[in-house]
Amino acid sequence: MLFKIVFSDIDGTLLNSQHELLPSTLKAIHRLREKNILFVPISARMPKAIVPILKELAVKAPIISYNGALILSAENEQLFSQKPAEQNCLSILKDIRTQWPQIVINYYCADDWYVEDLSDRLVKEEAAITGVTPLEASFQVLLNSGKLPHKLLCMCPPAICQQMEDVLTPCYPDFNIIRSSPTLLEIIDKSVSKAHAVKKFMELYNIPASQAIAFGDNYNDLDMLSTVGMGIAMGNAPLKVKTAAAQITSSNDADGIYNALRAIKLL
Known part of the structure; x- marks a missing residue:
């Protein structure tokens, strides 16, 4: 062939x-x-x-x-x-912060990577792997400015990652929520x-x-x-x-x- x-x-x-x-x-x-x-x-x-x-x-x-x-x-x-709608982003971020306050969330838009705490160990490890330095910013401020994410990435232990996927998927039909590794949960627009x-x-x-x-x-x-x-x-x-x-x-x-x-x- x-x-x-x-x-x-x-x-x-x-x-x-x-x-x-x-x-x-x-x-x-x-x-x-x-x-x-x-x-x-x-x-x-x-x-x-x-x-x-x-x-x-x-x-x-x-x-x-x-x-x-x-x-x-x-x-x-x-x-x-393709990016998700602003209201959908606001809702899912609020839910994640409420139900799993201990996890690390990464916010990606075009060629920029944002986190809310640059000192976090997992953020530093991801930066070392990818060779990219993140920026520190409030996700709420980013959304208010119209800078919607191409992707949200949650870093958490495997059991929590699985739990998040199981809980969030039926609640948010407008998102594709999938694990890219046992410890990484990707959240993108449903059409993606x-x-x-x-x-x-x-x-x-x-x-x-x-x-x-x-x-x-x-x-x-x-x-x-x-x-x-x-x-x-x-x-x-x-x-x-x-x-x-x-x-x-x-x-x-x-x-x-x-x-x-x-x-x-x-x-």
Whole structure:
């Protein structure tokens, strides 16, 4: 089968457990470029946290960020943007603060990351992983100024993360509420998903779904893996994600992307 595009999640997929690119992954992406196969990162990350990875790959490529809420061209032109309504944001933030006052909330808008306490340990850890420095601001002030978020990110222990997803999902039908890892809960507009972003992107670039590959490792990759011609789950993915994929490769620490592309003779 002729493939024209490869979408890849970043954390847990493109990067290993140390948040690094494996030499085999670098080699694989370079080979794709030589074959004129478009490589597109698709991530819950903000654009600013994706650009350094593209630089390391020596690739100029479009970016799909915030789980599909924002799509940028290779020239940094905004191709698609979707944010939730202000009242919905106010309501869910109030509920989270009331029911789970101990958790950390991150507020992302375009290429800016806001927190209400820069000194928080989890915020510092996230900054170290992404290489991005957050800004300190009141979320209420941001909303009042019309600066609506592309994404809210809650950081909490796995049991709390699961509880929040279970409690908030039926109460807020206008949001997509999904875990991107056991300790991270993503909150985006209901119309936003990686699958929707992939479909939108392929429409813009006139590429049929049958000619697309997607790599993923977590629950927010589920719908994307079943949208493309070949969805490939990483070996480190949960069973539910592996079940949704057409193929399963080795883990992100064991040359997963390289091995999968080699197995289907793209390398």
